[in-house]
Amino acid sequence: MAIGLGIVLIAAGLILLLxxxxxxxxxxxxxxxxxxxxxxxxxxxxxxLIVNQQRTRHTVVEERR
Incomplete structure (x- = not known):
């Protein structure tokens, strides 16, 4: 969701800047x-991107007896 907002802000910024x-x-x-x-x-x-990368990085510990 934030990536889409970032793209919209970049487009609006470039329109005003150029x-x-x-x-x-x-x-x-x-x-x-x-x-x-x-x-x-x-x-x-x-x-x-940083938040999404941290969210997907996890470890799974499986214990079998």
Missing amino acids: DVVNIDLSAVNDHALGGILLAVGILAIVVS
Whole structure:
């Protein structure tokens, strides 16, 4: 779920960063917001991959008598 959110944030960040769509945001700098969204999207994907890797790493101890 966080990987999908990261991809959406990266896409929105790149759209704002590369001026694909001209949006008049007078209160916010388009390039700064795009860079922040891009960084947060990458961070969300990295954190999601780390959490998923730790969740799948487990040991099973089987005791037979």
